[in-house]
Amino acid sequence: MVNIRYAKDSFELNENQSVLDCLTGHGVPVPFSCRSGVCQTCLMRATGGTPPEISQHGLKDSLKLQNYFLACVCHPSADLEVALPDDDDIQAVIPATVKSLKLLNAEIMHVVLECHLPIDYRAGQFINLFQNQSLGRSYSLASVPHEDEYLHLHVRRLPQGRVSGWIHEELRPGDTVEIRGPGGDCFYIPGNTEQGLVLIGTGSGLAPLYGIIRDALSQGHTGPIHLFHGSRDLSGLYLTGELHDLVQQYANFNYVPCLSGDDVPHGFAAGRADDVAFQQISNLKNWRMFLCGHPEMVKIAKKKAFMAGASMKDIYVDAFNVSQSS
Amino acid sequence: MSEQLSLFEKIGGEAAVDAAVDIFYRKVLSDDRISAFFEGVDMDKQAAKQKSFLTMAFGGPHNYTGLDMRLGHAHLVERGLNDSHVDAVIEDLGATLRELNVGEDLIAQVAAIAESTRNDVLGR
Numbered sequence: 256m257v258n259i260r261y262a263k264d265s266f267e268l269n270e271n272q273s274v275l276d277c278l279t280g281h282g283v284p285v286p287f288s289c290r291s292g293v294c295q296t297c298l299m300r301a302t303g304g305t306p307p308e309i310s311q312h313g314l315k316d317s318l319k320l321q322n323y324f325l326a327c328v329c330h331p332s333a334d335l336e337v338a339l340p341d342d343d344d345i346q347a348v349i350p351a352t353v354k355s356l357k358l359l360n361a362e363i364m365h366v367v368l369e370c371h372l373p374i375d376y377r378a379g380q381f382i383n384l385f386q387n388q389s390l391g392r393s394y395s396l397a398s399v400p401h402e403d404e405y406l407h408l409h410v411r412r413l414p415q416g417r418v419s420g421w422i423h424e425e426l427r428p429g430d431t432v433e434i435r436g437p438g439g440d441c442f443y444i445p446g447n448t449e450q451g452l453v454l455i456g457t458g459s460g461l462a463p464l465y466g467i468i469r470d471a472l473s474q475g476h477t478g479p480i481h482l483f484h485g486s487r488d489l490s491g492l493y494l495t496g497e498l499h500d501l502v503q504q505y506a507n508f509n510y511v512p513c514l515s516g517d518d519v520p521h522g523f524a525a526g527r528a529d530d531v532a533f534q535q536i537s538n539l540k541n542w543r544m545f546l547c548g549h550p551e552m553v554k555i556a557k558k559k560a561f562m563a564g565a566s567m568k569d570i571y572v573d574a575f576n577v578s579q580s581s
Numbered sequence: 582m583s584e585q586l587s588l589f590e591k592i593g594g595e596a597a598v599d600a601a602v603d604i605f606y607r608k609v610l611s612d613d614r615i616s617a618f619f620e621g622v623d624m625d626k627q628a629a630k631q632k633s634f635l636t637m638a639f640g641g642p643h644n645y646t647g648l649d650m651r652l653g654h655a656h657l658v659e660r661g662l663n664d665s666h667v668d669a670v671i672e673d674l675g676a677t678l679r680e681l682n683v684g685e686d687l688i689a690q691v692a693a694i695a696e697s698t699r700n701d702v703l704g705r
Contacts, residue, residue, distance in 0.1 A: 287644070288633050288643065288644050288645070288649075289633055289636060289641075289642050289643050289644055290642070290644050291641075291642035291643075293595055293598070293632070293633070293636050293641065293642060293643075295629050295632070296629065296633065313595070313599070557624055558610070558624065561603075561606075561607065561610075561624065562607060562610065562611065566603050567602070567603055567606070567624065567625070567628045
């Protein structure tokens with residue numbers, strides 16, 4: 256007999272019953288529409304056990320890899336622990352030691368964390384870092400599993416930012432913090448190695464992109480990889496040396512630092528990163544897009560990329576929304 | 582026996598929906614008559630809705646009710662959604678299928694299914 260665990264409840268799955276029918280039958284408010292595995296309204300995630308392959312048919316690869324599935328066509332033969340995509344408490348808290356803190360530019364801190372427990376993540380995903388039990392913020396991972404020993408974050412100091420202010424001013428190497436994660440579906444998926452990649456980031460939106468690029472290169476991606484990193488002025492860019500080194504090392508990697516302010520020295524593109532990118536690559540049919548950073552830039556660039564031919568399933572985004580409670 | 586194939590099968594099933602959804606959504610967003618209704622919406626959620634709409638319009642499996650249609654569009658009716666906008670959507674739907682080389686007879690059947698939702702969509 257198969258049981259479906261949801262939150263603190265366990266429900267017995269009847270013969271021929273889908274996970275959707277089982278849960279809704281017990282009053283769990285799972286949204287649904289087509290009931291035939293097409294519309295993807297009943298998307299859920301397995302937090303324990305493996306969903307049957309057929310229940311993942313048609314899902315974005317990044318979701319499949321994270322054990323998302325469609326409840327209406329899910330008939331597991333073994334127990335499954337499931338959560339709705341919105342359920343926040345599906346991951347345990349992991350303690351981590353601060354290994355080092357180093358400013359990347361005037362306002363972005365490179366934070367290196369050593370987890371006390373192994374954490375299974377993909378470059379470009381984010382973790383939540385907690386100052387205390389009730390105060391945490393999401394930070395994208397710039398590190399690459401198997402390449403980097405520790406987790407790397409780029410934390411931009413926000414005006415009146417409580418957590419970023421604490422990280423910049425009070426946190427010290429050797430301190431122990433709590434993290435939860437990883438989350439997010441903005442990461443490189445192995446395969447289709449000849450596909451062109453366009454990555455557009457503003458400010459510390461470079462963090463996930465830096466991870467994704469190094470992940471793609473280390474996994475043998477052969478298609479062109481174009482990074483457009485933007486800031487208003489020169490002082491907002493960072494890791495320029497490392498990125499130029501990558502250009503030297505990999506013939507298929509191209510780095511375009513963009514400045515939207517008035518002072519644009521030789522070697523930099525003038526304009527906002529997204530505008531420069533869409534000027535240089537006007538037809539995005541069959542390209543894979545990664546858009547990270549300022550939420551307004553991400554929103555506009557997503558629509559532009561789609562209208563310029565990129566398929567919705569090939570557009571990965573990570574919008575850095577600023578918490579309203581700062 | 583081709584006579585026994587459903588409309589959904591004749592069009593190409595789920596693969597046809599997948600092929601159509603990007604094209605259709607792109608047409609809708611660049612259609613000045615209706616694009617304003619899509620300003621500021623979450624594109625992934627909207628694409629999922631387009632997918633279930635196309636599945637229904639192609640004669641595929643769905644669970645839409647007239648009430649869903651009414652509730653889902655009520656806020657747009659308040660913003661002035663009217664017959665001309667439904668016409669535009671059905672036109673864009675036809676153009677999408679033509680781009681995918683679907684025959685005119687099948688396009689007419691799809692248009693008829695979409696047409697059948699008109700009164701519910703407009704809250705009449």
